[in-house]
Amino acid sequence: MTEADFIAALRTLPLHSGAEGLLDDAAILEVGGESLILTHDVIAEGVHYRAGTDPADIAWKLVAVNLSDLAAKGAEPIGVLIGATLDAGSARFVEGLGEVLDTYGVKLLGGDTIATGAPATFGCTAIGRATSVPVPRRSGARPGDALYVTGVIGAAMLGFHGTLEGAYLRPKPRLAEGRALAPLVHAMMDISDGLFLDARRMAVASGCTAAITLGDVPFAPRILAEGYLAAASWGDDYELLFAAPADLALPVEAKRIGTMLPAGPEPLLIDGNSPPERLGYEHS
Amino acid sequence: MTEADFIAALRTLPLHSGAEGLLDDAAILEVGGESLILTHDVIAEGVHYRAGTDPADIAWKLVAVNLSDLAAKGAEPIGVLIGATLDAGSARFVEGLGEVLDTYGVKLLGGDTIATGAPATFGCTAIGRATSVPVPRRSGARPGDALYVTGVIGAAMLGFHGTLEGAYLRPKPRLAEGRALAPLVHAMMDISDGLFLDARRMAVASGCTAAITLGDVPFAPRILAEGYLAAASWGDDYELLFAAPADLALPVEAKRIGTMLPAGPEPLLIDGNSPPERLGYEHS
Numbered sequence: 001m002t003e004a005d006f007i008a009a010l011r012t013l014p015l016h017s018g019a020e021g022l023l024d025d026a027a028i029l030e031v032g033g034e035s036l037i038l039t040h041d042v043i044a045e046g047v048h049y050r051a052g053t054d055p056a057d058i059a060w061k062l063v064a065v066n067l068s069d070l071a072a073k074g075a076e077p078i079g080v081l082i083g084a085t086l087d088a089g090s091a092r093f094v095e096g097l098g099e100v101l102d103t104y105g106v107k108l109l110g111g112d113t114i115a116t117g118a119p120a121t122f123g124c125t126a127i128g129r130a131t132s133v134p135v136p137r138r139s140g141a142r143p144g145d146a147l148y149v150t151g152v153i154g155a156a157m158l159g160f161h162g163t164l165e166g167a168y169l170r171p172k173p174r175l176a177e178g179r180a181l182a183p184l185v186h187a188m189m190d191i192s193d194g195l196f197l198d199a200r201r202m203a204v205a206s207g208c209t210a211a212i213t214l215g216d217v218p219f220a221p222r223i224l225a226e227g228y229l230a231a232a233s234w235g236d237d238y239e240l241l242f243a244a245p246a247d248l249a250l251p252v253e254a255k256r257i258g259t260m261l262p263a264g265p266e267p268l269l270i271d272g273n274s275p276p277e278r279l280g281y282e283h284s
Numbered sequence: 285m286t287e288a289d290f291i292a293a294l295r296t297l298p299l300h301s302g303a304e305g306l307l308d309d310a311a312i313l314e315v316g317g318e319s320l321i322l323t324h325d326v327i328a329e330g331v332h333y334r335a336g337t338d339p340a341d342i343a344w345k346l347v348a349v350n351l352s353d354l355a356a357k358g359a360e361p362i363g364v365l366i367g368a369t370l371d372a373g374s375a376r377f378v379e380g381l382g383e384v385l386d387t388y389g390v391k392l393l394g395g396d397t398i399a400t401g402a403p404a405t406f407g408c409t410a411i412g413r414a415t416s417v418p419v420p421r422r423s424g425a426r427p428g429d430a431l432y433v434t435g436v437i438g439a440a441m442l443g444f445h446g447t448l449e450g451a452y453l454r455p456k457p458r459l460a461e462g463r464a465l466a467p468l469v470h471a472m473m474d475i476s477d478g479l480f481l482d483a484r485r486m487a488v489a490s491g492c493t494a495a496i497t498l499g500d501v502p503f504a505p506r507i508l509a510e511g512y513l514a515a516a517s518w519g520d521d522y523e524l525l526f527a528a529p530a531d532l533a534l535p536v537e538a539k540r541i542g543t544m545l546p547a548g549p550e551p552l553l554i555d556g557n558s559p560p561e562r563l564g565y566e567h568s
Contacts (some may be wrong), residue, residue, distance in 0.1 A: 001374040003397050009378040016363040016391035027393040029362065029411065032316020038393060040365035040409055062352045078313065079300040081324035083367070083407040090285040092291040107300035109311040109322060113287050116328045117403070123367040123407035124394075125324055127313070 039069035045119045046074020055089030056096025057169040064098040066126035067173035068238040072190040073135050074279045075128030079109035083123035086115040093261035100247040107117040132210035137188035139245035141206035145260040151175050154193050154220040154231030180251040188242040193235040194280020202265040211269040212258035234283040309353045319414035323353035329403045339373030340380025341453040347384040350410035351457035352522040356474040357419050358466020359412030363393035367407035370399040416466035424470035425490035429544040434461050434525040437479050438504040438515030455522040464535040472526040477519040479563020487551040495553040506521035519565040525564035
């Protein structure tokens, strides 16, 4: 069963209204007049980090990828619950956990610990408080919107290949940018699985076509033109992708990379053409 | 690093006030005048279930053990986030997930899915709404309180050995009992790691001694006297253990198994004596 099939099967179960049909990375829970944002991500050796990675980096990445989901909702983090497998690196794991919690002012709420003989898997649930209501979703883009990204694309790919390691091991969730953008944008999400794949997801959820101009994408400096397609279908950058009116004065630094068009036969166009076959990372 | 060492290390990190010093199974989050209960448990092959277990049973147990933590807080479940490893059994996993969600009226809020080559690990975060404030903790027992358990002890042990399989594979969280008891008890927790170990934890957290009369423990019918110590140090029963005034008219069926005494040199006494060496299940 592929990830897409699994999620389709889950959609047949009783879903909470805040689950947004499992079309979004985070759930929205209305409690006592506040909107809480809840997200849960799992990372595993060989998928999200290599065997031999410093457990402090694993802890950083585990929390950072969840905070990135909160960032895309413009949420202020409240705390995290951690599910950890005990192993020889657990002391370093706790150090890295302390670093990421301190850096983003996030508190530990709880979690669970198990010991298995198998390679470690780590889970994190992050809870945040929405600072802007309605909370931005990936489904709100409208034809005519400009499409933007923060930061650069492809830094994590360089990091994976060893030339910019920090970007792959220690992504920086765009929490401040997300809060500044949340009241202004029509749609927002973080880029976790690849710019192309995530832009396509936003377009599908919004009933639009995302038309991206490849030459306008802010690729990391060391990426040459022949690496553009690879970088744009590489995950792990954790930048924000958002759709907003083209005349909006942006409160944060971001680069326009395209335009949302009315829905057509293909939800993603790259320089006006159908996209390459590989758009990003999907578990299968 | 053992589980106890790991949790001790985590206590040096910035903890949320609702984390209760990581001394409890669940965190309490005050939001907009409501008390939310958050808990996260991980289950893994070879630890919480055997290789070859029907994935529908795994899904049931995954959700049930988390709902049991909500039950101990007297909370009404709101929803769950699931972290799942994809494998050949994922379709059955979704079926079991549907069964446990339907049975307890719980909604799916979201989660994450990964594919690894390694044996599956599953995580669940459950969120509930407290129905009684202050929320019962394991730390509130007082000398003179009577100590009670719901249901029977040792059914999961029989289940593991194949004579009462459902009790091990499909534990039933005591949600209704927890809600009825929450306003009345001084301390409450679920028995996940063994009656003796969990009673000792309640005693330590409360600054008391738990004095248990072994002959008063409601062991599952097929457990003979020579199996009492094994059953009382076996986990996975998910019954509620609570301390309450001895003259309280109980709103649910429960059996008195002992008394809370002032703190002494040994926080757990069995028939007046020091307990056996093995009290329950601890990850190491």
